[in-house]
Amino acid sequence: MHHVIMNFIAQEWRALRAPALWIALACFLAAALLSAQLPHQYVIDVGYEEGVGHTDLPFLRDFNTAEQGLYGSYRWSGGNSKITLPGFGTQAALVEFHWLPIDERIVSIAPTTYQVWQNEHLLAEIPVRRSGSRQWLLVPAAADGNLRIRIVSDTFQPPQDPRWLGLPLAHITIATVSQGWVWPAVDRLAWWVGAVVLGWLTLARTLDRWAGWSLAMAIGALSLAILFDPVRWAFGAEAAFAALALTYPLAIGVQIWLRGQSWPAGIDGTLTAMVAIAFATRIGGRFYPTSMPGDIGFHTNRFHEALGGLITIVSNNRGIDFPYPPGAYFLLAPLRLLGVETPLVLQIGAALADSLSGLIIYVIARRVLPPRSALLAAGVYIFTAATYLTTWWSFDTHIITQALYLLLIWGVIRAWEDWQAGQYSREWVLGIAALSAMVFLGHFGFLLSSGALFALLIAIVWGAGWRGTAWAQRVRWPLTIAIGCGALIAIVFFYSAYLPIFLDQLERVRSGGLPAVAGRAPASRETLWRTLWQAGLIAHYGFFPLPFALGGLWLLNRWQGWQITTGLMALSFVVAIIFATLPFITQISNSPRYLMGLGWAIAIGAAAACDVLWRRGWWGRLSVLIVGLLVLLNTLWYWLTPMLWRARPPEPF
Numbered sequence: 156m157h158h159v160i161m162n163f164i165a166q167e168w169r170a171l172r173a174p175a176l177w178i179a180l181a182c183f184l185a186a187a188l189l190s191a192q193l194p195h196q197y198v199i200d201v202g203y204e205e206g207v208g209h210t211d212l213p214f215l216r217d218f219n220t221a222e223q224g225l226y227g228s229y230r231w232s233g234g235n236s237k238i239t240l241p242g243f244g245t246q247a248a249l250v251e252f253h254w255l256p257i258d259e260r261i262v263s264i265a266p267t268t269y270q271v272w273q274n275e276h277l278l279a280e281i282p283v284r285r286s287g288s289r290q291w292l293l294v295p296a297a298a299d300g301n302l303r304i305r306i307v308s309d310t311f312q313p314p315q316d317p318r319w320l321g322l323p324l325a326h327i328t329i330a331t332v333s334q335g336w337v338w339p340a341v342d343r344l345a346w347w348v349g350a351v352v353l354g355w356l357t358l359a360r361t362l363d364r365w366a367g368w369s370l371a372m373a374i375g376a377l378s379l380a381i382l383f384d385p386v387r388w389a390f391g392a393e394a395a396f397a398a399l400a401l402t403y404p405l406a407i408g409v410q411i412w413l414r415g416q417s418w419p420a421g422i423d424g425t426l427t428a429m430v431a432i433a434f435a436t437r438i439g440g441r442f443y444p445t446s447m448p449g450d451i452g453f454h455t456n457r458f459h460e461a462l463g464g465l466i467t468i469v470s471n472n473r474g475i476d477f478p479y480p481p482g483a484y485f486l487l488a489p490l491r492l493l494g495v496e497t498p499l500v501l502q503i504g505a506a507l508a509d510s511l512s513g514l515i516i517y518v519i520a521r522r523v524l525p526p527r528s529a530l531l532a533a534g535v536y537i538f539t540a541a542t543y544l545t546t547w548w549s550f551d552t553h554i555i556t557q558a559l560y561l562l563l564i565w566g567v568i569r570a571w572e573d574w575q576a577g578q579y580s581r582e583w584v585l586g587i588a589a590l591s592a593m594v595f596l597g598h599f600g601f602l603l604s605s606g607a608l609f610a611l612l613i614a615i616v617w618g619a620g621w622r623g624t625a626w627a628q629r630v631r632w633p634l635t636i637a638i639g640c641g642a643l644i645a646i647v648f649f650y651s652a653y654l655p656i657f658l659d660q661l662e663r664v665r666s667g668g669l670p671a672v673a674g675r676a677p678a679s680r681e682t683l684w685r686t687l688w689q690a691g692l693i694a695h696y697g698f699f700p701l702p703f704a705l706g707g708l709w710l711l712n713r714w715q716g717w718q719i720t721t722g723l724m725a726l727s728f729v730v731a732i733i734f735a736t737l738p739f740i741t742q743i744s745n746s747p748r749y750l751m752g753l754g755w756a757i758a759i760g761a762a763a764a765c766d767v768l769w770r771r772g773w774w775g776r777l778s779v780l781i782v783g784l785l786v787l788l789n790t791l792w793y794w795l796t797p798m799l800w801r802a803r804p805p806e807p808f
Contacts, residue, residue, distance in 0.1 A: 175371075183351060207800045211327075249331075271305070283322060361427045362425065438506040446798045515561040519759065691750055695751075
């Protein structure tokens, strides 16, 4: 043990002394110094809190909720409202406030003056103009480079309104005022330097000779962020450090485990790096101040209800009541024993499930692909936009259940192979039954989509068995018993409680069709087509992996013949087509997240197609690189916009 620890320390010390790290840090600090000397202007549309543009979050704190009026969006200030621009630099600022008119009905109780403070220093007390006004103020340089302004005023409570209001603010513009040499905010730089060092230690132990190039790209991206928007860059400093502080031990643990699996040389490091990057971007995005919250509040409340004994609740999606199983919450519950707050438990659990799914994809892909192509399949799965959509919507139970679903797919493939050889029949039956029960009790959407997949598989197996096919006769009973037991456990111990709801919905379907169940007007087919095309095929996967996957599936079948892995891939496409077609028949837009469940088949099929193209010469490699770049740009868009501007991406389905 002592020898292992000393080797670990020596390896990390070599990484810390590497010239690449110090050159990168020097370039990073130079970019920060250059940015501080450049003029910057920040426009804040007060009340515009989500969407790409001049959003007011995370700049504003302790204001009232956003509102819309005749003059556009605005917020009422509170008694001590704050405007914060970290990383502004040690320079003065010219601040413009655009105040809206005050309604005649509340003029008598509204404040007549307001004060502007910088930290604990009073800058000015300014009279309020009832007709609205634009007012300018010169704010001195902050010694630490972080601009903090407070608006202090009396507050009042309008009749029949629970809020305490100050003054209606519509717009803020803050511009730098050149005063010679300017220093950046040292505390923000320190957090980012710590994040860079942790990131380098992770890259150095995983990517080896590619670590330097990866660090150069990361520093280049950070430098551009500092130059173009130093304040939003500064807001992410602590989030980046916290994310990489969690990623670093995760990478060490994953790499140690992978090295014990005797995988091909070089695979363990690259796969570990992919898992680390996937985890860091997901959890780092969630940590960024006021990033898109998604359903984290709902899941926090539901987590506490489930642990308190409220197991069966009725949820509603687009007008339709459905069961909300608590299985994923119970899997995460032990983490609460460590004293971790529930929202953090949910977010870390979901990020781990998503990023570690790349390992499962690799293992599944190795049944039909060589190591490098299987590695690409793992990358396609965790770095297309689809899984980032679920991260931003905080569909935590969906994310965890999808990881369990991948384990179930892998389990069925391995069990199938052993059943064909007459091995481990009882063990696999128990394992598949347990995994399928966990999937069915994790998320109702996966009960429908995975249930349809395995129902089709069982039907095919029994049909082939009745025709005397030997392979089908060897697997039909253990497969049916395993999946059937999992479904029986879920139905008897959970879904049976919802029988009255299901019967009522069936009666309403019989009398008025499925739109009557939702209580909504039928969705137009034009809207459904547009949603399927834009939100589904383009936003989820960047379009190109889908046709690549179909081509790759055809190639795999041509090369290797029918086998359980390619058979499950093909059936997954069949199930997806069925669920994609249903809304056009039923005219309701609800879906069981079928496109997310198809992700594993898309990843493996697309990797197979890319492998073929790559071996076709320069034009094939160029096409793969162009498609890969477009897909990554699509992912980058759906990672950055919900993080920086709270812009809602399409809801995954």
